[in-house]
Amino acid sequence: MNHLSPRHITLNLLLDDADEANGCLCFVPGSHHAGLLPNVPFDAPSGRSARMCRRAVAWQPVAVPVRAGQASIHLSHMLHGSGPNHSDRWRSAVVLNYMDAKTRVADDSGPLLRGVPWLPKGALVDGEHFPIVATAGLRS
Numbered sequence: 362m363n364h365l366s367p368r369h370i371t372l373n374l375l376l377d378d379a380d381e382a383n384g385c386l387c388f389v390p391g392s393h394h395a396g397l398l399p400n401v402p403f404d405a406p407s408g409r410s411a412r413m414c415r416r417a418v419a420w421q422p423v424a425v426p427v428r429a430g431q432a433s434i435h436l437s438h439m440l441h442g443s444g445p446n447h448s449d450r451w452r453s454a455v456v457l458n459y460m461d462a463k464t465r466v467a468d469d470s471g472p473l474l475r476g477v478p479w480l481p482k483g484a485l486v487d488g489e490h491f492p493i494v495a496t497a498g499l500r501s
Contacts, residue, residue: 367393368461369437373427376453380426383448386433387422392440460486462493 379385422442427433435441446452462485466473469482477490487493 367436367438368464370434370459371437372432372434372457372459374432374455374457375427375429376455377451378427378429379443379452379454381424383446383450383452384444385424385426385452386441386443387424388435389420389422389440391420393436393438395438395440397438459494460491462487 373386377383422440425433443452464486466480466482466484466486469480469484472479473486474490478488480486480488
């Protein structure tokens with residue numbers, strides 16, 4: 362597996378219904394085939410992400426409404442994001458990120474997530490904030 366191969370999947374388990382009114386996730390179909398795109402911080406304002414999406418790819422985002430108790434699963438290379446909540450309803454979810462145990466930091470311009478210690482470029486993504494879930498089948 363080369364360094365450009367996806368080594369990260371996300372499971373987004375909805376605790377509340379999510380639709381376009383309260384900012385459900387949107388995905389850009391086919392974007393996982395585009396290779397690595399310019400970096401946008403995880404918590405960047407949605408407007409910045411949307412502008413980057415329009416410049417980086419020709420596709421249009423597709424809203425994916427999901428009901429409470431349902432989940433979406435996607436690869437890290439799938440361009441995605443959500444807009445603001447324009448409703449009076451909550452939009453909460455449990456987000457689980459699973460990475461290959463050999464995943465390394467590609468961009469060290471800041472911490473991978475808010476509140477998590479900074480890791481240098483090339484370092485393994487590991488430590489107390491990134492626990493190993495399973496070791497079966499790991500290769501050196």
